[in-house]
Amino acid sequence: MRASNSSPPSWSGRSLRTLIVRAFLVCCGGLWLATWAPLASAQTPAADGAAPARRFSPLEQERIRRALARVHGTLDPEPEGKRIESIEIVSLEVFEPEDPVPQFINWFHVTTRPHVIERELLFRVGQRYDRSVANETERNLRSLGLFSVVLVLPMRGSSEDTIRYLVLTKDIWSLRVGWDGRINKGVVDYLSLVPTERNLFGTGRQLFTSLVFGRRTYTVGAGFIEPRLADSRTYVSARVDGVVSCATGELEGSSGSFEYGRPLASVRSRWGYSTSVSWRNGRYPLDIPYSQVASICSLRAAEEARVNLQNGKSAYLPNQLLSDAQSFSQSFVRSYGLVYKTNLSFGMEATRTAAREVDLSSIRAAPSDVPGELTPYEVSLVQRYYRRFLPRSTRRIGPFFQVQSYTTQFHSDLNAETLALQEDYRIGHIATLRIYPALRDLGSSRNMLGLQASVSYAMPVGTGYLKASASQSVELSTLNQTDARLVLGLRFNSPRLSLGRFVYDARLVDTYRNFQNGYQVLGGTGRLRGYQLQAEVGRHSVISNLEFRTRPLQIFSSQIAAVAFYDVGDAFDRVNDLDLQHGVGVGLRFLIPELDRDVFRIDLGMPVPSNAANGETSVIATFHQAFSVP
Numbered sequence: 001m002r003a004s005n006s007s008p009p010s011w012s013g014r015s016l017r018t019l020i021v022r023a024f025l026v027c028c029g030g031l032w033l034a035t036w037a038p039l040a041s042a043q044t045p046a047a048d049g050a051a052p053a054r055r056f057s058p059l060e061q062e063r064i065r066r067a068l069a070r071v072h073g074t075l076d077p078e079p080e081g082k083r084i085e086s087i088e089i090v091s092l093e094v095f096e097p098e099d100p101v102p103q104f105i106n107w108f109h110v111t112t113r114p115h116v117i118e119r120e121l122l123f124r125v126g127q128r129y130d131r132s133v134a135n136e137t138e139r140n141l142r143s144l145g146l147f148s149v150v151l152v153l154p155m156r157g158s159s160e161d162t163i164r165y166l167v168l169t170k171d172i173w174s175l176r177v178g179w180d181g182r183i184n185k186g187v188v189d190y191l192s193l194v195p196t197e198r199n200l201f202g203t204g205r206q207l208f209t210s211l212v213f214g215r216r217t218y219t220v221g222a223g224f225i226e227p228r229l230a231d232s233r234t235y236v237s238a239r240v241d242g243v244v245s246c247a248t249g250e251l252e253g254s255s256g257s258f259e260y261g262r263p264l265a266s267v268r269s270r271w272g273y274s275t276s277v278s279w280r281n282g283r284y285p286l287d288i289p290y291s292q293v294a295s296i297c298s299l300r301a302a303e304e305a306r307v308n309l310q311n312g313k314s315a316y317l318p319n320q321l322l323s324d325a326q327s328f329s330q331s332f333v334r335s336y337g338l339v340y341k342t343n344l345s346f347g348m349e350a351t352r353t354a355a356r357e358v359d360l361s362s363i364r365a366a367p368s369d370v371p372g373e374l375t376p377y378e379v380s381l382v383q384r385y386y387r388r389f390l391p392r393s394t395r396r397i398g399p400f401f402q403v404q405s406y407t408t409q410f411h412s413d414l415n416a417e418t419l420a421l422q423e424d425y426r427i428g429h430i431a432t433l434r435i436y437p438a439l440r441d442l443g444s445s446r447n448m449l450g451l452q453a454s455v456s457y458a459m460p461v462g463t464g465y466l467k468a469s470a471s472q473s474v475e476l477s478t479l480n481q482t483d484a485r486l487v488l489g490l491r492f493n494s495p496r497l498s499l500g501r502f503v504y505d506a507r508l509v510d511t512y513r514n515f516q517n518g519y520q521v522l523g524g525t526g527r528l529r530g531y532q533l534q535a536e537v538g539r540h541s542v543i544s545n546l547e548f549r550t551r552p553l554q555i556f557s558s559q560i561a562a563v564a565f566y567d568v569g570d571a572f573d574r575v576n577d578l579d580l581q582h583g584v585g586v587g588l589r590f591l592i593p594e595l596d597r598d599v600f601r602i603d604l605g606m607p608v609p610s611n612a613a614n615g616e617t618s619v620i621a622t623f624h625q626a627f628s629v630p
Contacts, residue, residue, distance in 0.1 A: 054412060058420070059149070059554060063151070064153070064168065066092070066096075067166060073088075073164055074156050075154065076154045076156045076163050079129045079154035079163045080130075080131060081128050081129060082128065082129050082157065082162055083129075083157075084126060084128070084163060084164075084165055085125065085157045085163065086157075086164045087118075087121065087123075087164075087165040087167065088155075088164060089114050089117055090166065090167070091111050091114070091117070092169065092171070093106045093170075094111075094172065094173045094594045095594055098556055099556055099557055109173055109174060109175070112146055112202050113203060115231070116203060116228075117169060120137060120141050122140070122266050123165065129163055132408070134153075134154070134165075135412075135424070136266055136267065136408075137167075138152050145172075145198060146169075146171065146172060146198065146199050147169045147171060147597075148597050149168065149170035151167075172199075172593075172595060172596060174196075174198040174200075175198075176195070177193055178192075179192060180622045181621060182620070182622075187295040189214075189215050189293070189294060189295055190212075191212070191296050192210065192211075192212045194208055196209075204227050205224065205226055205227070206227075207222075208225075209221065213296035213297055215294045215296060216245070216246060216301075216303055217244060218243075218297060219242065219243050220241065220244065221239060221241030223237065223238055223240065224237070224239075232262075233263070234260070234262050235261050235262065236259070238256075239257055240255075240256035241254060241256065246300075247299075247300040247301075252282050252283055253281050253283060254282065256278065256279055257276065257277065257279075259274065260274070260276075261274030264333065267338055268338070270334065270335055271333070272332070272335070273331065273332045273333070277326075277328050278326070278327050279326045279327075280323065280325045280326075281323060283320050283323075283358070284320070285321075286319055286320070286386075286389040286390070287389055288319055288534065288537065289532075289534050289614065302318055302319075302320055302362070303318070303320060304316045304318060304362075305317055305319040307382055311370060312369055313365060313372070313374065314365070314366035314367065314368040315366055315374055315382045316362070316366045317360070317385070318358050318359070318360065318386070320358045321356065321390055322356040322357070323354070323355050324352075324353075324356075325351075325354070326351070327349075327352070328348075331345055331347030331400075333345040339408055340406075340408075341405065342405050343403070344401075344402070344403055345400075345402040346402070347399065348399050351395070352394070352396075353391065353393060356393075357390055360383055360386065363382050363383065363386075390517065391517050392516045393445070394516060395443060396438045396444050396445070396448070397438065398436060398437050398438040398442060398444065400434060400450075402432065402434040403433050405429065405430070405432075406426065406429065407426070407427065407428030409427045410424040410425060411424070411425045411427045411458070411465055412424055413425065415500075415549070415551060416465070416501070416629075417628065418591060418597055418599055419552040419589060420552055420593075421591075425465055425629060427458045427465075428457070428458065429455065429456070430454075430455070430456045431456075433452070434451070447478075448481070449476045450475045451476070453472050454470065454472070456469035461495060463496045464493045465491070465629075466493075467489075468490050468491075469488070469489040469630060470486075470488050471486070472485070474513075483513050483515045484511070484513035485509065485510065485512070485513075486509075486510040487508070487510075488507070489508075490505070490506045491630055492505075496551075499551065500549050502548050502549075503545075504544075505627050506542075506544045507542070509540055509541045509542075514539050520537070520571040521536070521571060522535060522537075522543060522570070522571050523535030523614065528543065528581060529585055529603055529605030529626065530583030530605030530607040530618060531612075531615050532615070535614035535615070536569070536570055536571040536572075536581060537571050538571035538572040538577070540571065540572055540573070541569065541571040542569060542570060542578070543567070544567070544569060545566075545626065546567075547564065547565045547566075547626075548563065548565075549563050557593055558590070558591065558593070559590070560590055561588070563589060563601075564586050564587075565603070565626070567582070568583075581607070581613075581614075582607070582608040583607055583615070584606055584608055585603055585604045586603075586604055587602055587604065589601050590602075598623050599624065600621075600623055601625065603619070603620040604617070604618075604619055605618050
């Protein structure tokens with residue numbers, strides 16, 4: 001475990017001036033990017049309709065063939081500008097004849113009702129065909145999470161200047177038990193079970209419960225999502241969770257949230273709003289590196305971590321904190337433009353986070369090469385180490401203003417994040433500037449001016465995708481109450497090759513002012529595979545992930561693909577502490593379109609070298625790719 005100077009940074013007049021200048025540049029640069037950068041380009045991007053012909057996977061091609069046969073139609077290769085004479089919805093059953101499942105199983109699933117699909121359509125009979133509108137409709141339907149296959153395609157009409165619209169969907173089996181887990185040194189130390197009805201009676205409503213097992217506690221929860229209240233664009237969601245001790249059965253904490261709003265439904269939407277409330281309290285682990293192995297619900301006492309002192313002794317300390325947090329947000333957004341979009345958002349936010357230490361009397365000596373109990377001075381060192389990871393308690397109440405600029409172009413792809421299903425990635429620029437002041441006179445814990453500026457640019461590279469991003473956040477306050485963080489990112493999906501494609505993702509986080517005591521964590525199931533959970537913890541982090549993902553093999557309608565990966569990264573407090581950790585491995589990706597759009601992954605991760613500190617050969621079984629598109 002690395003030594004670290006836990007004392008607050010000293011500030012000189014020069015460093016303060018440097019930070020102020022940096023914050024000013026962030027503000028001005030973000031404002032320019034969000035407001036004027038789109039106008040600085042002399043080249044107008046082509047509309048979606050000018051994009052090259054779409055490619056469909058064999059899975060999608062077969063569903064298109066069946067839908068066309070059902071409505072007795074043929075695709076129109078040149079539909080742009082033609083009048084829409086009819087809209088025909090084809091909803092395919094979850095299980096189809098070639099699936100190795102008895103067809104009567106479909107009786108137990110209510111196929112999505114036609115009006116649920118119709119209310120998402122952005123076009124009407126009598127209007128002119130616009131490919132960009134069709135593509136946006138597809139994205140809206142996919143975002144509901146009800147379908148694996150979603151395609152909106154033009155068919156030849158009854159005359160040369162008309163088309164028929166085909167809206168093709170394939171339902172996902174809605175009653176399911178989502179799950180996630182982690183295996184640490186041969187034992188399951190985390191398991192999540194989420195029984196969910198994602199499409200109640202075919203209406204798109206969701207009801208869910210959750211049961212999450214940790215090593216000392218388990219969490220029980222429930223909630224619902226109403227995506228279209230009374231068939232309007234209003235969205236409502238709520239959930240509540242309780243944390244229960246495995247040993248005593250007593251309630252240790254709770255969390256919950258409620259959200260009510262009207263999001264922007266399309267690029268032509270002008271107004272949106274959102275109201276959200278959330279809370280969280282109880283005992284939670286700190287971001288302390290630890291290697292204690294215990295299966296779910298096996299610990300009868302508080303979780304502990306181990307720290308090595310410079311004199312060779314080791315000590316046990318509590319790996320817990322007491323947390324109490326609440327938040328409220330009310331926001332409104334006004335949207336302008338079609339090809340180049342500018343969104344102006346404003347509203348009010350209130351957040352409170354209180355973190356307290358637990359009883360530290362359990363600090364004691366751990367087995368080491370240096371015998372003997374801890375001296376009072378050594379105990380104080382361990383206490384100081386514990387408090388180094390304790391988040392700062394803060395309150396913030398105040399308004400915010402945000403301006404965001406982006407394009408409405410998208411790049412369509414296959415076999416990147418999912419398998420054999422259409423994927424869309426926004427291309428062009430995204431620039432955002434957010435300003436949020438806070439005053440003690442209004443109840444905040446500090447006078448502060450918050451500035452967040454971010455910019456990214458994405459472009460297609462053949463059938464691949466390249467995106468670079470940078471973000472800077474500064475909460476400018478007194479000398480010892482300022483936070484500042486810089487994040488740089490790079491993403492590259494190579495063009496599709498004969499056997500598959502390469503995917504590369506890199507991220508750098510520089511927390512150069514850390515009043516709130518936040519930390520970066522690497523290891524476990526995510527971006528540094530082959531290492532223990534929370535193997536690397538620090539104020540800064542650098543991570544690089546390279547994968548080769550093969551093309552999928554179709555078995556019936558299911559898809560299976562292989563992955564080889566190389567992860568490099570570290571979390572550290574000072575540049576001199578940087579010690580890159582390396583992990584390699586292989587994995588499998590599965591997609592069953594009857595059950596999900598997201599892949600299920602199994603990864604075997606190994607540290608390099610095999611005896612690397614905090615390294616362990618581990619098997620990871622969970623959903624989603626290890627790192628998603630930023």
